[in-house]
Structure formats: structure tokens, C-alpha cells
Amino acid sequence: MNNQAYYRLDEGTGCDIAVTDRQLIVNCSGVCVLSEPFTTDNRRGRHDFYLMYLYQGELSMDIRGSRRSLSAGNIVIFPPKCAYRYSKQGHHRMVYYWAHFSGTDAGNLLTLCDLQKEMIQDVGVQVEIAEAFQMLFRNFISRDRYSDIAAASQLTGICVMMRRYLDGSASLNARYGVQKIQRSLNHI
Numbered sequence: 001m002n003n004q005a006y007y008r009l010d011e012g013t014g015c016d017i018a019v020t021d022r023q024l025i026v027n028c029s030g031v032c033v034l035s036e037p038f039t040t041d042n043r044r045g046r047h048d049f050y051l052m053y054l055y056q057g058e059l060s061m062d063i064r065g066s067r068r069s070l071s072a073g074n075i076v077i078f079p080p081k082c083a084y085r086y087s088k089q090g091h092h093r094m095v096y097y098w099a100h101f102s103g104t105d106a107g108n109l110l111t112l113c114d115l116q117k118e119m120i121q122d123v124g125v126q127v128e129i130a131e132a133f134q135m136l137f138r139n140f141i142s143r144d145r146y147s148d149i150a151a152a153s154q155l156t157g158i159c160v161m162m163r164r165y166l167d168g169s170a171s172l173n174a175r176y177g178v179q180k181i182q183r184s185l186n187h188i
Helices: 104-114 126-144 147-167 169-187
Strands: 004-005 025-034 038-042 050-055 059-064 066-071 073-077 086-087 094-100
Touching: 004 126, 025 126, 025 147, 050 104, 050 126, 050 147, 059 094, 066 073, 094 126, 094 147, 104 147, 126 147
Parallel strands: none
Antiparallel strands: 004 025, 025 094, 038 086, 050 073, 050 094, 059 066, 059 086
16 A cells, blocks of 8 residues: 545645535545654644544654654544644554545534544554545545535544444444344355
8 A cells, every 4th residue: 555645626735725615525535654754743733624543553643732642543633723743753664544624514523423633532443444534535536526525425434433433333333243144144
């Protein structure tokens, strides 16, 4: 897997915009895969929300004035205009998925899913979440007239999925799904 970045707009702004005329828009999304040390330092923040899901490796991050460590399976969300700084040390492989989103209901989505801003939450390393981000990327690739709606729907699904993993209900659903399939196979 290589670095991938997908943008809703092609005008070179990096899609760092606050959308006020739609409920939910995914400005851009991607996956970052690195083995070399790096630092990202955005002292002004962005105009949109920033969701980061660390899938593999470790990052060191400044959150609310203190240095914290992110481990594989952790998420963090930065609200608009929130400064962020994170870095990777060493030469181990690190993979994180990310999305920047905005809209009149963007904050409400996070509230409904009880996903805290500027706080590390552990959803665990979940292939299902990584695959959902890959589905989100496909909306940027297709760029048809439904891409914005589909991307917003996919992001909503990712947020719900993360909440379910935080609650522990996703693993229960998976276990009961396997039991249903096994009962069906036994019946057949």
C-alpha cells in the first residue's frame, strides 16, 4: 500500500474549506504510509474537521497542551481551527487513514456518534474500518454526480462503525452474524 490522497475539488486549495451550504461534505481523504520519521505541524488548524485513524505503528501527538502517544487502533478528531502537531520517530512502518469533512451537520454527526474531539479513543485495529475508508476513496475516483452524497454516507458509516467498536457492539454483531451463518449451514 502506498500513500493515497483524494480531493473533492481540483483547484489546489487542499480542500481546506468550511462548507456552510450542505449538511455533510467530505473535502478530502486518504491513507498515509511511511517508514521514515516525519513531523506535521499546523499551528492554525484547518477550516474543517480532521479525523485520523492510526491503523499501524505509533505517533506522538500534542493534544490540549500535552504530549500523547497514539497506538495502532486509536482515533483522534480535531475540530475546525484547532492546531495540531504530530510526529513519527524511527523507521518502523506507520499507516493512518484520514478524512477532512465539513458541513452544517458535521459536528452533529460526531455528537450523535459520541466521538470526542481532541481526545484519543481506541477502536482497535479493524480491517472493516480500513475497508470502509477504501470505499470512501472510490467515491472520489468515480467523481459522478452522486459522489458527494455517497462520500458523506460512507463517512457517516465509518463514524457509526467506530462508535460501535468503542461500545463493543461491533464485535457482538460479528459474533452473532457468524452464529446465524453457522445455523443456516447446519440447517442446509
